[in-house]
Amino acid sequence: MTEALTLTPQALQAFRLDVRAFVQAELPTATREKVRLGLEISKAEMLAWQARLAARGWLVPHWPQAWQGQGWSPAQRAVFQEEMVAHHAPEMGGITFEMLGPILIRYGSPAQQQYFLPRILDLQDWWCQGYSEPNAGSDLASLKTRAERQRVDGDDVYVVNGSKIWTSYAQYANWIFCLVRTDVEARAQHGISFLLIDMQSPGVTVRPIIGIHGWHLFNEVFFEDVQVPVAQRVGEENAGWAIAKSLLEFERLNLARVAENRRRLAKVRAIGESVQEAGVPLRERPWFAERFHTLEVRFETLAATVLRFRQRAEAGHRLGPETGMLKLVGSTLIQDIENLAVDALGPDTLAYDRDAHFTPAAPQLGRSEYAPSASARRFVTRGYTIAGGSSEIQHEVLAKQVLGL
Numbered sequence: 039m040t041e042a043l044t045l046t047p048q049a050l051q052a053f054r055l056d057v058r059a060f061v062q063a064e065l066p067t068a069t070r071e072k073v074r075l076g077l078e079i080s081k082a083e084m085l086a087w088q089a090r091l092a093a094r095g096w097l098v099p100h101w102p103q104a105w106q107g108q109g110w111s112p113a114q115r116a117v118f119q120e121e122m123v124a125h126h127a128p129e130m131g132g133i134t135f136e137m138l139g140p141i142l143i144r145y146g147s148p149a150q151q152q153y154f155l156p157r158i159l160d161l162q163d164w165w166c167q168g169y170s171e172p173n174a175g176s177d178l179a180s181l182k183t184r185a186e187r188q189r190v191d192g193d194d195v196y197v198v199n200g201s202k203i204w205t206s207y208a209q210y211a212n213w214i215f216c217l218v219r220t221d222v223e224a225r226a227q228h229g230i231s232f233l234l235i236d237m238q239s240p241g242v243t244v245r246p247i248i249g250i251h252g253w254h255l256f257n258e259v260f261f262e263d264v265q266v267p268v269a270q271r272v273g274e275e276n277a278g279w280a281i282a283k284s285l286l287e288f289e290r291l292n293l294a295r296v297a298e299n300r301r302r303l304a305k306v307r308a309i310g311e312s313v314q315e316a317g318v319p320l321r322e323r324p325w326f327a328e329r330f331h332t333l334e335v336r337f338e339t340l341a342a343t344v345l346r347f348r349q350r351a352e353a354g355h356r357l358g359p360e361t362g363m364l365k366l367v368g369s370t371l372i373q374d375i376e377n378l379a380v381d382a383l384g385p386d387t388l389a390y391d392r393d394a395h396f397t398p399a400a401p402q403l404g405r406s407e408y409a410p411s412a413s414a415r416r417f418v419t420r421g422y423t424i425a426g427g428s429s430e431i432q433h434e435v436l437a438k439q440v441l442g443l
């Protein structure tokens with residue numbers, strides 16, 4: 039990694055304005071509107087936005103400069119993210135850019151890096167994450183998808199059988215990175231390998247799971263005698279667990295979702311100003327004002343804590359398991375913000391309109407523009423305290439590893 043330069047406050051402000059000007063000029067209006075209203079972005083819209091970022095050199099600013107990274111300081115990365123979110127840019131595909139890319143940069147063979155990283159940078163590949171299984175979520179090490187090494191037609195391959203579940207956006211992906219069991223005799227964590235699997239391989243099937251929110255986010259992925267070249271294993275055989283765990287380091291500072299919380303809070307503020315109850319704007323109704331201001335205070339506390347962590351990282355300190363609290367607090371806060379949005383909009387949020395997932399609903403007199411997506415949004419964020427380590431697991435980590443209980 040290249041040493042990041044810490045900018046002066048003036049230079050950081052100039053950088054902020056530069057990012058702001060870019061997003062204001064380049065983000066297509068239709069995409070901005072959809073993000074502002076909480077609608078789902080199509081793959082084509084996402085790729086179009088990513089292509090603009092790539093053209094500006096900002097697709098993967100956090101990667102090393104050898105791979106088109108920008109060498110930004112943590113503060114710059116935070117400012118970049120804040121401006122993107124404040125101007126309703128879609129959230130980036132974290133699985134490809136935040137997970138798989140950094141894993142290949144750290145653990146991939148030169149051949150894997152040369153093949154896969156340029157394809158990510160060219161937006162040819164969309165990756166999904168195949169970790170969870172029907173009986174392996176929090177207890178991920180108990181996963182059972184089996185990869186047996188065989189020689190087929192003179193080639194060394196793994197033959198993969200099993201299934202993954204909750205695979206986000208597998209319907210968009212052409213590659214999946216999977217944790218698979220390569221040794222059934224070894225202790226759970228020691229018999230797992232990290233495989234890169236082409237979704238077009240014979241024997242791979244994707245089945246959608248439509249959530250209560252109506253969104254097609256989740257999928258099941260089935261593997262039936264899927265042949266995967268041994269050269270597509272990352273790291274040593276049976277060393278996949280350590281690679282998977284190291285992902286945590288890549289995402290630590292993002293876990294609090296500060297920028298996303300800020301955007302959602304701004305949305306609830308807009309609701310408070312535009313929606314009336316008993317003839318006055320909601321922001322003047324005590325029940326709303328009290329809940330909204332409490333959320334604001336919680337948000338500012340979170341943002342200040344994250345800033346403190348960021349400064350520690352910037353000063354060269356390694357962050358430990360205490361960052362688990364950022365995920366815990368940030369994901370709960372988002373849910374409370376979305377709950378207030380639904381409570382504020384009331385029965386108007388109940389009518390379910392499937393078309394409103396991808397297209398802004400036609401304006402209806404007396405119905406807030408935020409109403410059609412409010413329930414779906416609330417249910418989507420319900421998953422935030424489960425994905426990436428549930429709140430119960432975070433509490434356990436904090437109790438054992440931080441407080442020594």
Ligand SMILES: Cc1cc2nc3c(=O)[nH]c(=O)nc-3n(C[C@H](O)[C@H](O)[C@H](O)COP(=O)(O)OP(=O)(O)OC[C@H]3O[C@@H](n4cnc5c(N)ncnc54)[C@H](O)[C@@H]3O)c2cc1C
Nearest residue numbers: 167168169170175176177204205206421424425426428430
């Ligand atoms: C929005 C979202 C996106 C996701 N995307 C992906 C993806 O792309 N790829 C992927 O592989 N997976 C994905 N997942 C799956 C996610 O990783 C799992 O849901 C998560 O690990 C929890 O596993 P589980 O659902 O099997 O629940 P379980 O592990 O069965 O847990 C059920 C309940 O028991 C509690 N519990 C479990 N163990 C303990 C314990 N030791 N102590 C206290 N309480 C405990 C949990 O907190 C939870 O409340 C996604 C999930 C969500 C919600």
